[in-house]
Amino acid sequence: MTNQLAVGIDLGGTNTAFGIVDKEGNILLKGTMPTTGHGTVENYIATLGANLAPLFSQVGKPNIKGIGIGAPNGNFFTGEIVFAPNLPWTGIIPLARLVAGSLSLPTTLTNDAKAAAMGEMAYGAARGMKDFIMITLGTGLGSGIVANGQMIYGHDGLAGELGHLIAVRDGRKCNCGRYGCLERYASATGIALTAELWLKENDEETVLRQYQGHVTSKKIHTAADGGDAFALRLFEYTGKILGQALADAVTITSPEAIIFFGGLAKSGRLILDPVKKHLEENLLSIYKDKIKLLQSALPDDDAAILGASALAWGNTKG
Amino acid sequence: MTNQLAVGIDLGGTNTAFGIVDKEGNILLKGTMPTTGHGTVENYIATLGANLAPLFSQVGKPNIKGIGIGAPNGNFFTGEIVFAPNLPWTGIIPLARLVAGSLSLPTTLTNDAKAAAMGEMAYGAARGMKDFIMITLGTGLGSGIVANGQMIYGHDGLAGELGHLIAVRDGRKCNCGRYGCLERYASATGIALTAELWLKENDEETVLRQYQGHVTSKKIHTAADGGDAFALRLFEYTGKILGQALADAVTITSPEAIIFFGGLAKSGRLILDPVKKHLEENLLSIYKDKIKLLQSALPDDDAAILGASALAWGNTKG
Numbered sequence: 001m002t003n004q005l006a007v008g009i010d011l012g013g014t015n016t017a018f019g020i021v022d023k024e025g026n027i028l029l030k031g032t033m034p035t036t037g038h039g040t041v042e043n044y045i046a047t048l049g050a051n052l053a054p055l056f057s058q059v060g061k062p063n064i065k066g067i068g069i070g071a072p073n074g075n076f077f078t079g080e081i082v083f084a085p086n087l088p089w090t091g092i093i094p095l096a097r098l099v100a101g102s103l104s105l106p107t108t109l110t111n112d113a114k115a116a117a118m119g120e121m122a123y124g125a126a127r128g129m130k131d132f133i134m135i136t137l138g139t140g141l142g143s144g145i146v147a148n149g150q151m152i153y154g155h156d157g158l159a160g161e162l163g164h165l166i167a168v169r170d171g172r173k174c175n176c177g178r179y180g181c182l183e184r185y186a187s188a189t190g191i192a193l194t195a196e197l198w199l200k201e202n203d204e205e206t207v208l209r210q211y212q213g214h215v216t217s218k219k220i221h222t223a224a225d226g227g228d229a230f231a232l233r234l235f236e237y238t239g240k241i242l243g244q245a246l247a248d249a250v251t252i253t254s255p256e257a258i259i260f261f262g263g264l265a266k267s268g269r270l271i272l273d274p275v276k277k278h279l280e281e282n283l284l285s286i287y288k289d290k291i292k293l294l295q296s297a298l299p300d301d302d303a304a305i306l307g308a309s310a311l312a313w314g315n316t317k318g
Numbered sequence: 319m320t321n322q323l324a325v326g327i328d329l330g331g332t333n334t335a336f337g338i339v340d341k342e343g344n345i346l347l348k349g350t351m352p353t354t355g356h357g358t359v360e361n362y363i364a365t366l367g368a369n370l371a372p373l374f375s376q377v378g379k380p381n382i383k384g385i386g387i388g389a390p391n392g393n394f395f396t397g398e399i400v401f402a403p404n405l406p407w408t409g410i411i412p413l414a415r416l417v418a419g420s421l422s423l424p425t426t427l428t429n430d431a432k433a434a435a436m437g438e439m440a441y442g443a444a445r446g447m448k449d450f451i452m453i454t455l456g457t458g459l460g461s462g463i464v465a466n467g468q469m470i471y472g473h474d475g476l477a478g479e480l481g482h483l484i485a486v487r488d489g490r491k492c493n494c495g496r497y498g499c500l501e502r503y504a505s506a507t508g509i510a511l512t513a514e515l516w517l518k519e520n521d522e523e524t525v526l527r528q529y530q531g532h533v534t535s536k537k538i539h540t541a542a543d544g545g546d547a548f549a550l551r552l553f554e555y556t557g558k559i560l561g562q563a564l565a566d567a568v569t570i571t572s573p574e575a576i577i578f579f580g581g582l583a584k585s586g587r588l589i590l591d592p593v594k595k596h597l598e599e600n601l602l603s604i605y606k607d608k609i610k611l612l613q614s615a616l617p618d619d620d621a622a623i624l625g626a627s628a629l630a631w632g633n634t635k636g
Contacts, residue, residue: 148471152465154572155573159465159571169562178600248484252567253472287476
């Protein structure tokens with residue numbers, strides 16, 4: 001009965017969510033606390049420990065195998081958070097080591113998208129798969145690439161940044177300093193940016209015009225659901241850019257499936273149909289009609305906790 | 319002393335080269351025979367067996383662990399050669415099974431570029447590396463991608479076709495039926511094609527003009543060595559296209575090194591310097607100044623036998 005539970009911690013810019021998870025992906029207990037307002041990272045960890053203590057008592061701490069943390073800019077190899085712009089601590093934070101020391105449990109850390117991939121593999125749409133690509137479509141485009149049943153971390157722990165494939169040579173300026181990165185087109189932010197650019201370009205009638213200056217991917221979804229031609233073209237265009245880029249990714253790892261999660265992925269067939277169409281059109285013939293496009297099978301609210309917890313079940317580095 | 323030797327077979331369109339290799343990558347015995355002229359694949363294998371028999375006698379067959387075959391369009395998972403346009407047998411050939419049955423040794427097969435990657439990992443420039451990309455620049459551009467110490471075969475055994483990344487959207491027509499594939503620019507064939515197109519476009523003076531209609535990558539190399547500005551620009555352009563595409567590949571697998579082999583790779587710094595420059599210019603900052611660009615460390619004539627033999631040491635699929 002020992003070592004049958006894992007702790008999953010989702011460290012976000014605003015809140016930290018945590019839960020105790022069993023091997024089937026059931027969250028037995030969970031809670032949340034603010035990420036900010038603690039001053040030092042040591043104080044943050046002390047508060048986290050105080051929040052986890054009653055959960056540990058309830059399930060019996062000896063039953064817990066370890067802790068997994070999903071965090072922005074998290075590096076699996078070093079256990080560090082590296083210059084995360086949206087977290088209250090600057091520089092390089094050796095979070096896994098600090099948490100392991102404070103809570104006396106083996107602690108593993110990775111970035112949000114890789115944690116999501118681990119969650120899908122452990123409990124979700126990728127159960128039983130050895131080769132798949134996880135795509136998270138939120139503020140940016142995150143990814144986790146699994147080959148031979150193992151996460152591809154690369155030489156430095158930093159592999160799998162599909163959001164920074166160059167989708168459009170000399171295209172839109174990206175926060176990374178380069179031009180044309182995929183996530184500037186294919187993400188909740190990207191599709192909204194396309195909408196704003198198109199609204200400026202011409203006077204086409206669209207229900208989105210009333211939101212000019214603050215269009216969101218959700219508003220585009222609602223408009224498209226209502227049959228707005230402009231909104232539908234936004235999905236078509238976004239799906240085209242994403243499908244073309246994913247065709248290149250397929251050429252590299254030949255996955256069984258590509259699994260989508262996050263704000264823009266919630267638009268379901270509105271986004272996945274054009275992605276599928278343009279992916280297939282751009283695939284080398286040997287890959288055609290083979291690759292499943294799936295939505296995440298994890299519940300929205302708990303996906304990040306589940307993904308983080310999956311890290312605790314085992315080190316996937318060979 | 320048993321199981322200390324491997325057979326490597328390099329199945330080419332014209333000739334089949336074979337050798338007996340030890341764990342350090344020394345070729346103890348080797349030979350060659352024509353690939354064509356045998357009629358059925360069964361007859362080909364019978365002749366191959368007759369050629370190998372005296373080698374087996376010399377080293378003692380019980381000392382041989384297995385046979386590795388590198389072949390065009392070879393699929394590691396199925397052991398089949400699948401519709402290889404330059405081989406004398408059509409359709410799907412279950413070569414690994416036929417050879418294993420005929421020669422009574424475990425037999426593994428993969429394509430040429432993946433065999434080259436296995437060879438570099440076992441005996442060459444990638445010894446000790448767990449994450450690298452092998453690029454062969456010959457008639458086409460072949461690749462083998464290793465992550466976590468394992469070849470990425472993908473769901474279907476067909477991963478790692480970097481030659482068919484779309485390098486130039488709506489670019490040159492490729493034999494695969496699509497447009498703008500990397501190998502139409504970055505290969506011995508690709509650089510020669512660029513030369514022919516440029517020669518037609520203008521009247522610039524270049525020593526290559528005398529070869530118009532039959533320019534080769536070797537002639538371009540010789541011209542560039544002699545300081546021909548046109549030839550040097552051909553390397554710069556080819557290196558730019560290749561460096562840009564490899565920057566995307568790095569974003570996916572974050573390798574320790576990229577290793578180059580094949581006709582065009584023999585041009586050394588002429589091609590690798592522009593590749594390095596444009597790779598670095600196009601990398602996300604987290605990957606900059608980290609990735610070694612290396613030439614193959616295997617002797618040209620024996621590299622294919624060595625690569626194939628490396629397959630016999632172990633199944634790299636987890």
